Amino acid sequence: MSQESPSLLSTPISRRAAITLMGAGAVGVSLGYSRLAKPQPTIYQPDNLSLPVQLQQPKQVCVIGAGLAGLAAAYELSQRGFVVTLLEKSPNLGGKIASWKINVGDEEFRMEHGFHGFFPQYYNLKSLVSELAIEENFKSLESYSLVFRSGDYEPEVFRPSHSSFPWNVIDLAISSPNRLRWGINLLKLKHLQVFRAITGFQIPRTFKTYDSIAVADWAGQDFPQGLYDLYFLPFAKSSLNAPDVLSTGELLQFFHFYFFGNPEGLAFNGTCDDMGTSLVQPLAQAIAANGGQIVPQATVSKIECTGDRITGLTYQQGDAQPDVPFWVERNELLNQNGKRYYGAGDRVYVAQSEREALCLTCTHQGCTVQPQPDGQFLCPCHGALYDAEGRVQRGPAARDLAKFAILATAGDRAQLAAVVPHAPAAEVAITADYYVLATDVGGTRHLFDLIEGDADPNLKQQVSQLALADPFAVARFWLDRDFPWEHSNFASLSGYALTDSITLYHRIQQQ
DSSP, rough: OOOOOOOOGGGGOHHHHHHHHHHHHHHHHHHHHHHHHHOOOOOOOOOOOOOOOOOOOOOOEEEOBHHHHHHHHHHHHHHHHHHEEEOOOOSSBBBGOOOEEEETTTTEEEEEOOOOOBBBOOOHHHHHHHEEEEEEEOEEOOOOHHHHTTTTTEEEEEOOOOOOOOOHHHHHHOOOOOGSSOOTTTTTTTHHHHHHHHHHHOHHHHHOOOOOTTTHHHTTTTTHHHHHHIIIIHHHHHTTTTTTSSBHHHHHHHHHHIIIITTTSOOOOOEEEIIIIIHHHHHHHHHHHHTTTEESSEEEEEEEEETTEEEEEEEESSSSSOOOOOEEOOOOOTTTBBEEEEEEEEEEEEESSSEEEOOBTTTTTTTTTTTTTTTTOTTTTTEEEOOSSSOESSSSSSSOOOEEEEEEEETTEEEEEOOOOOOOOEEEOEEEEEEEEEHHHHHHHHHHEOOOOOOOHHHHHHHHHHOOOOOOOOOOOOOOOOOOOSSOOOEEEOOSSSSOOEEEEGGTTTO
């Protein structure tokens, strides 16, 4: 009679083998969980503030700048009982997410500063949207395409994801039609260093190593060509910065927060209507409902400072230009045809003579007008036209461009003051317990130039050295019919000198 072979269940195993099997099982369970379960953000420093949610006694706060940052700050503070005054120099609230009315033919539309996607990892914004109960104002775009001009690569399509690293990279490799073109060889030291830099982002180590290296220079050091063409170059340009200037540390942070270190993926939401209607107006209405005061077309003329504290400010409302002298830097990028330009962004001035300059800020909505070959100035956003002296030739603008006296020059800087042909608007003084500067870089630098009294010289120097991002233009076309389009409703483009993306607004927004 043959002897029955022993069962696996009854076969004795060593302690080491049991521990090995248990370890392998734990790893397998962990991998399976990380693959199927959506990771949650890690809280490195829990909020340990013990301050009450509501103020115990009234306090005043002045917020300067009504872009998204200023609106959010004003809303949060008004929710907690602060008496808020929100100042905005433009007639429209929202900054880069503002919208305004334009006429196309016989119809009225809303115009914006280009499409903006709201990513799922915008946790603070999502919280605001939830508090305001305006979730229905947003819709998922479901997918996001990256389309290449040349025929070397197939379009990349990104979709919502719930997998963390390394599964999100594995999913990308599986879904990418260009995965065999990435060009990664981890046996090469430079490629291994690139992989470690991408997947091992850490503050401040990454910035210490890569912040002084431009993306184009880093990619020129035996970088995987396909990886650069497919992802690094397009996403570097999507930040509206030139790759030969953009910091590699900034780009690595971009990839970390938007993909490698985040399970939310690259798909995002768009607004169902223009951003002013969908987001800016609800925020402004909530601020007003909480007792806050919003002052559009408010130009700050003076800021008083004692020590490290702002003690007061004054502003004028309307079309008044501040007659307080201020300094602006010469803009070599704009200088042409013997003309001298100063300032940048939405504060650009052109010297008409040795003693007078013309402000190129359109008096309709605050856009920067563009010089034309015949010497006139044209608003690229709304079509207002001014002659060479700044006088209105065609609407919708109703006022001439502002003129400024050149009081002094020092190197590449000029000191300007408004030429006021009529009685200036009355100044309004504000004294508050707190002041919030929520302006863009150009606006912040201008506000620091207005400070009178004691101020931290190191802080003023740091602000004066802040860099301005490259300008961008938005072209919007209204067609009388739909057209075939096989890609996502918002698609990034690669390989074009000027065009970064295309948005099909009629498939996203209601208008």
